[in-house]
Amino acid sequence: MSGFRERDTWWAYAFLIPWIFGFIVFTAGPMVWGAVLSFTNYSVVAPSHSVGLANYRQIANDPYALLSLKNSFEMTAIYVPLEMGLALLFASMLARLTRFDGFFRTVFYLPVMTPTVAIGGMYLLMFNGPYGLVDQFLGIFHIPQPYWLTDPNWIKPGIAAMLVWQVGANTVLYLAAIKNVPQQLYESAAIDGASAWRRFKDVTLPMISPTLFFTFIILTVYGLQVFDQIYTAFYNPSNAKISSDTSLMYVIYLFQQAFEYLHMGFASAMAWLLFGIILVITGIQILVSKRFVYYEGEQTR
Amino acid sequence: MKGRWKAIAVLAVAAAVVAVVAGTAAGAHRGVSSKSAGGTLNIMGFGTNGDDVAKNRTAIAEKAVAPVKVNLPNGGFNEQQFLTDLASKQVPDLVYWDRSYVGTYAAKGALMPLTSCIKSQHIDLSQYRQAALGPVTYKGVVYGIPEFFDVRTIIVDTNVADQSGVTGKMLNTQNLNTLKAAALKMYKHNGGQVTRIGFDPKLPEFFPLWAKIFGVDILSKNGLVPHLNDPRAIAALTYANSLIQAQGGYNAFLAFRNTWDFFGGDNQVAKNQVGAWPMEEWYYNVLASVSPNVHVAAIPVRNHIGGIVNYSTGSAWSIPKGAANTAAACKWMKAMTATKTWVTVANIRKAKYAQNHQYWTGLFTANSKADAIINKPTSGEPKQWASILNTVEHAEKYSFAIPASPASAEFTTAWTNAVNRVLQGQQSPKQALDQAQKEAVAAIKAATK
Numbered sequence: 038m039s040g041f042r043e044r045d046t047w048w049a050y051a052f053l054i055p056w057i058f059g060f061i062v063f064t065a066g067p068m069v070w071g072a073v074l075s076f077t078n079y080s081v082v083a084p085s086h087s088v089g090l091a092n093y094r095q096i097a098n099d100p101y102a103l104l105s106l107k108n109s110f111e112m113t114a115i116y117v118p119l120e121m122g123l124a125l126l127f128a129s130m131l132a133r134l135t136r137f138d139g140f141f142r143t144v145f146y147l148p149v150m151t152p153t154v155a156i157g158g159m160y161l162l163m164f165n166g167p168y169g170l171v172d173q174f175l176g177i178f179h180i181p182q183p184y185w186l187t188d189p190n191w192i193k194p195g196i197a198a199m200l201v202w203q204v205g206a207n208t209v210l211y212l213a214a215i216k217n218v219p220q221q222l223y224e225s226a227a228i229d230g231a232s233a234w235r236r237f238k239d240v241t242l243p244m245i246s247p248t249l250f251f252t253f254i255i256l257t258v259y260g261l262q263v264f265d266q267i268y269t270a271f272y273n274p275s276n277a278k279i280s281s282d283t284s285l286m287y288v289i290y291l292f293q294q295a296f297e298y299l300h301m302g303f304a305s306a307m308a309w310l311l312f313g314i315i316l317v318i319t320g321i322q323i324l325v326s327k328r329f330v331y332y333e334g335e336q337t338r
Numbered sequence: 339m340k341g342r343w344k345a346i347a348v349l350a351v352a353a354a355v356v357a358v359v360a361g362t363a364a365g366a367h368r369g370v371s372s373k374s375a376g377g378t379l380n381i382m383g384f385g386t387n388g389d390d391v392a393k394n395r396t397a398i399a400e401k402a403v404a405p406v407k408v409n410l411p412n413g414g415f416n417e418q419q420f421l422t423d424l425a426s427k428q429v430p431d432l433v434y435w436d437r438s439y440v441g442t443y444a445a446k447g448a449l450m451p452l453t454s455c456i457k458s459q460h461i462d463l464s465q466y467r468q469a470a471l472g473p474v475t476y477k478g479v480v481y482g483i484p485e486f487f488d489v490r491t492i493i494v495d496t497n498v499a500d501q502s503g504v505t506g507k508m509l510n511t512q513n514l515n516t517l518k519a520a521a522l523k524m525y526k527h528n529g530g531q532v533t534r535i536g537f538d539p540k541l542p543e544f545f546p547l548w549a550k551i552f553g554v555d556i557l558s559k560n561g562l563v564p565h566l567n568d569p570r571a572i573a574a575l576t577y578a579n580s581l582i583q584a585q586g587g588y589n590a591f592l593a594f595r596n597t598w599d600f601f602g603g604d605n606q607v608a609k610n611q612v613g614a615w616p617m618e619e620w621y622y623n624v625l626a627s628v629s630p631n632v633h634v635a636a637i638p639v640r641n642h643i644g645g646i647v648n649y650s651t652g653s654a655w656s657i658p659k660g661a662a663n664t665a666a667a668c669k670w671m672k673a674m675t676a677t678k679t680w681v682t683v684a685n686i687r688k689a690k691y692a693q694n695h696q697y698w699t700g701l702f703t704a705n706s707k708a709d710a711i712i713n714k715p716t717s718g719e720p721k722q723w724a725s726i727l728n729t730v731e732h733a734e735k736y737s738f739a740i741p742a743s744p745a746s747a748e749f750t751t752a753w754t755n756a757v758n759r760v761l762q763g764q765q766s767p768k769q770a771l772d773q774a775q776k777e778a779v780a781a782i783k784a785a786t787k
Contacts, residue, residue, distance in 0.1 A: 038521075080446060081425050082421075082424055082443060082446040082447065082448035083446045083448075092604055161596065165593050165596045165597065166589060166590070166593030167530075167531060167585060167593065168593055168594070168596070168597045182588035184590075184593055186592070186593070186596075187588060187589045187592055187761075187762060188589055188592070188762070189762050189763075203446050222425045276759075278541075278543060278592075278753070279592070279758070280540055280754065280758060281755070281758045281759070281762055281764075282755065282758075282759060282761075282764065293751070296417055296418050297417070297422065297423070297747040297751075298745070298747055298748050298781070299442070318442065
C-alpha cells in the first residue's frame with residue numbers, strides 16, 4: 038500500500054504512461070466524443086447542432102435499425118453455440134492425441150491467421166450454392182444443398198458458419214484448459230466407474246468452465262460486432278447485388294449510416310446503444326455464470 | 339490508498355498533457371503542410387495503375403499545371419478517408435470519384451461550385467454530354483467535370499443465339515414477349531442447375547435501365563422526387579424479375595452466374611454460358627483482349643416505343659471546399675477532359691493495339707466531340723468489332739443518367755434493397771417499390787432540411 042513512495046512503483050507507472058496515453062487518445066477520447074456526437078446531427082460536412090435525444094428516439098422508430106439488431110442477435114445465437122461446440126469437439130480430440138499433437142494444433146490454428154477480408158471473399162466461393170465446396174461436400178452425403186448467399190432462410194446460418202472459420206483460436210484455448218485439468222480427477226472418476234461421457238460432463242466441463250465462460254462472453258460480443266467478413270461478402274460495392282434485409286447486421290447498418298449516408302450523430306447513437314446492450318448482456322451472463330462456473334480455490338456450491 | 343489515487347491522478351494528467359501536446363504538434367504539422375501546398379496539387383482517387391490512357395493523360399495534365407508539383411497517390415476514391423480529410427479540414431485539392439457522389443456532397447456544401455473555374459479556364463461545357471453533366475449539376479450549379487462515360491448495350495453471344503434459332507431482332511427490349519421467348523430458347527439447365535443463362539437482365543444493378551425501357555425515370559430531373567413506385571417501374575421490375583424466375587429462379591440463376599470467369603479466357607462468352615445480357619461497353623475491351631475469337635454482337639437497348647436508350651454512369655472531378663490550390667485543380671480538370679487530350683491518348687493506344695494485333699473497341703468519354711473522333715473502327719478491323727464499335731458509339735447519343743440527388747446513397751440503397759427483396763421472394767414488386775419510395779422520399783426530405 039505504501040508502494041507509491043517506492044522508486045520501482047513510480048517506474049512501473051512511468052512505463053504505463055504510453056498505454057494510458059493510447060487509451061485516452063484512441064479509446065476513451067473517441068468514446069466520449071462519440072457520446073457527445075450522439076446528441077447532435079453531426080454529418081462531418083455540414084454544420085451540426087444539438088438534437089437532444091432525437092437520434093435515440095429515431096433508432097426506436099427506424100425499421101432497419103430494429104431489423105438489423107434482430108439479425109445480429111439471431112446470427113449470434115447461431116454462431117456462439119456452433120463455435121463453442123466445434124472448438125470443444127476439436128480440443129477434446131486434440132487432447133487425446135499422443136503423437137503429432139503440435140502439428141495438428143498448428144493446423145487447427147492456421148485459419149486464424151487468414152485476414153478477415155479474405156474470409157469474406159473465400160465465403161463467396163465456398164458457399165456458392167451447389168457450386169461451392171461446402172455444398173459439394175454435403176452432396177456426398179445426399180444432404181440438401183442450400184443457397185447460402187441468397188436464400189433468406191440460409192443467409193444467417195451461412196454467416197455463422199463463415200465466422201466459425203476461425204474456430205482454431207478457441208480450440209487452442211480449450212485445449213490448454215483441458216490439459217490443465219488435474220489427471221488424478223480423471224483417475225478417481227475412472228476408479229469410481231465413470232464412463233467417458235460422465236468424465237467429460239462431470240470433470241472436464243466444470244474444470245474448464247471459466248474458459249468456456251470467458252469465450253462465451255467474448256464470442257457474444259464478437260458476434261454482435263462482427264463487420265469485415267460480412268461487409269466484404271455482401272456489402273462491398275461490387276457485391277451489392279446479394280445484399281439483403283437478412284444479411285443486414287447492426288454494425289453494417291451503423292457503418293452505412295455513418296460513412297455512406299453521413300449521419301454521424303445517428304450512427305454514434307447506434308454505437309452507444311450497442312455498447313449498452315452488450316454491457317447488459319455481459320452483466321446477465323456474469324450473474325448467470327455464478328451458478329455454472331467453477332473457479333479453483335473458491336468455495337464449492 | 340489516498341496516495342495511490344493521487345499518483346494515478348498525476349499519471350492521468352501527465353498522459354492527458356502528452357496527448358494534448360501530441361495533438362497540438364499534429365495540428366502544427368497540418369498547418370505547415372497546408373501552407374506548402376501552394377506549389378502542390380493534391381489529388382485523391384485517381385490512380386494510373388499501369389493504364390496507358392491514365393498515364394498519358396496525367397503526363398499532359400502535369401504539363402498544363404507546371405510548375406505545380408502533382409501529388410497523385412495510387413488507389414481509388416476512399417469515402418472514409420475523404421470524410422476524415424473533411425473533418426480535419428485538410429482536404430485534397432481535387433477528388434476523382436463516381437458522379438453519383440457529387441449531388442450528396444454538393445447539397446451539404448462540401449464542394450466548390452465550379453462556375454468561376456469554368457469561366458476563368460474557358461472550359462467549354464457544350465463538349466460534355468448532357469447525361470454526364472446532369473449527375474454533376476445540383477440546383478443548376480456545376481460541381482464536377484465529367485470524365486468517362488459508360489454505355490450499356492446488349493452483348494449477344496452469336497454462337498449461342500444461332501444454335502438456339504434466336505435472331506438479333508428477337509433480342510429487342512421493345513418486344514418483351516419475344517425477348518422472353520428468345521431467353522427461354524437459349525436457356526439451358528440440368529435438373530435444378532442452370533447450365534446456360536438465356537438472357538440476364540442484370541438485376542438489381544440495371545433496374546434504372548429497365549424502368550426507362552418501360553418509360554419512367556426513377557428520379558426527377560432535379561433529384562428531389564423519386565418515382566420508384568410508378569406503375570411503369572413496378573411493371574419493369576415485374577418483367578425483369580420474371581425473366582430470372584423463368585430461367586431457374588434467382589438462387590440457381592445467381593449461383594451459376596457467380597461461377598463465371600468474368601475477366602479470364604474462360605469467360606462466359608468463350609464458354610457459351612450466356613446468350614445475351616445488357617452490359618457496359620468496357621466489357622467488349624475485355625473480350626477483345628482475353629478472347630478475341632469469340633463471336634459477339636452489340637444490340638442497342640430500346641424503350642417501349644422503340645427508341646434507343648442508354649443508361650449511363652461514370653466518373654468526374656470535383657474540388658472540395660477549402661482546397662488550397664483551386665487554380666491548379668481547375669487547370670488539371672480542363673486538361674484531363676479536353677478533346678485534344680482524349681484524341682492524343684486514344685491515338686497512342688490505337689498505335690499500341692495495332693502493334694500488338696489487338697482490336698480497337700473504343701474509348702468512351704463524357705466528351706462527345708472527342709468520342710466522335712476517337713470511336714471510329716481502325717482500318718482492317720474485323721467486321722464484328724467494327725460493327726460493335728459503331729453500335730456503341732450510336733447508342734451513346736441516347737443516354738440518360740440518374741440526376742444528382744442530395745441523398746444519392748440512400749436512394750440507391752432503397753431501390754437496390756427493394757429489387758433484392760423481390761428477387762429473393764420476400765415481397766411483390768409493388769410492395770417492395772412502395773417501401774423503397776417511402777424510404778427514398780424520407781431520405782431526400784431529411785437531406786434537404
